[in-house]
Amino acid sequence: MPKFLHTADWQMGRAFTRFETEDGAALVEARFEAIETLAQLANEHQCDAVLVAGDVFDAQTVSDRTIRRVFNATKAFTGPWVMLPGNHDAALAESVWTRAERLGAVPENVHLALQPGVIDLEPQGLSILCAPLTQRHTYGDLTEPFSSYETPEGFLRVGLAHGSVQGLLPDEIDSTNPIAPDRAKASRVDYLALGDWHGTKQIDERTWYSGTPEPERFKNNEAGNALIVEVPEAGATPTVTRVPTGRYQWDQWRETLAVQSDLEQLLERLNALPDSAVVDLRLEGSVTLAGEETLLKALSVAEARFRSLRCERSGLQLAPTDDDIAALKADGYVGEVVESLREQQEGAQDDAARDALAILAGLLREREQEASQ
Secondary structure, three states: OOEEEEEOOOOEOOOOOOOOHHHHHHHHHHHHHHHHHHHHHHHHOOOOEEEEOOOOEOOOOOOHHHHHHHHHOOOOOOOOEEEOOOOOOOOOOOOHHHHHHHHOOOOOOEEEOOOOEEEEEOOOOEEEEEEOOOOOOOOOOOOHHHHHOOOOOOOEEEEEEEOEEOOOOOOOOOOOOEEOOOHHHHOOOOEEEEEOOOOOEEEEOOEEEOOOOOOOOOOOOOOOEEEEEEOOOOOOOOEEEEEEOOOOEEEEEEEEEOOHHHHHHHHHHHHHOOOOEEEEEEEEEEEOHHHHHHHHHHHHHHHHHOOEEEEEEEEEEEOOOHHHHHHHOOOHHHHHHHHHHHHHHHHHOOHHHHHHHHHHHHHHHHHHHHHHO
């Protein structure tokens, strides 16, 4: 029973410049570890081959070191790898792929599908029908020639392509590289392995996007998987098994706080996240001074525990209660300032007044703590 691993969209060489330097470096390293994980999975599941459906590299200009590290990371699986150029690493006349060949970095068991056609893996009984991108964008269906490709009798016909299945994916992806929605059936393909959509997605029983093996965006699109595909014989329906591969979990939350229970529920959700979380949090609404203090403490703990936590709080208004003001023990002129700032930030949603109130409240709390020691 032929079996292979389907993966795509490694985007090696991607830089995570919006993160702190330490976090960005860890996210980059996780992508190399993902390739090693894929090799291990191919061995564990006794796969006959690994198929990479485009965008191995994030750009043509990645460093030589990145190129070498990518191919070094594949070495644990000594069976055949078939790598297809996508829109980020198209097979131009001079490309990241030709540079990899000049460097001597490509192992003998790695097949680069730089030209349209068929790569026959004879010992494995697999014919890989390849539709590489030879430029970043195309406006015709590069998988159309699959119908005319001849393959040895009894071999599985497995399509390998990178682009957008027309009419079935959101418009914002690279839809200039179109793929007919009935390509598998029209071209007698036993399985069509696709890349470009970064989440795991089934199109029909023979057509799948594997998604990227390591998430790199704040999208709830089922990223961080590889697919193990088994086809009993030519013409049979594939069995596709989703296998988790991602190290980091990306979460983007937009929360509005109005009452104390909103804050409590938010902190419970934060506490439930794994240490591997990469969190982008934006808060709006209002919070009491006591709630603000609780929130800041919780965020400080989470920042130290998670891989990354960024929290935007400019839309979160301070709404001190009478108990908050009383707890500050702000008498005389200081008390008048606190009340003035409270009125300013409530009336005009003044960010400066809000920040000033938060700073003053913090200073008053510190003064009270020092006095009690």
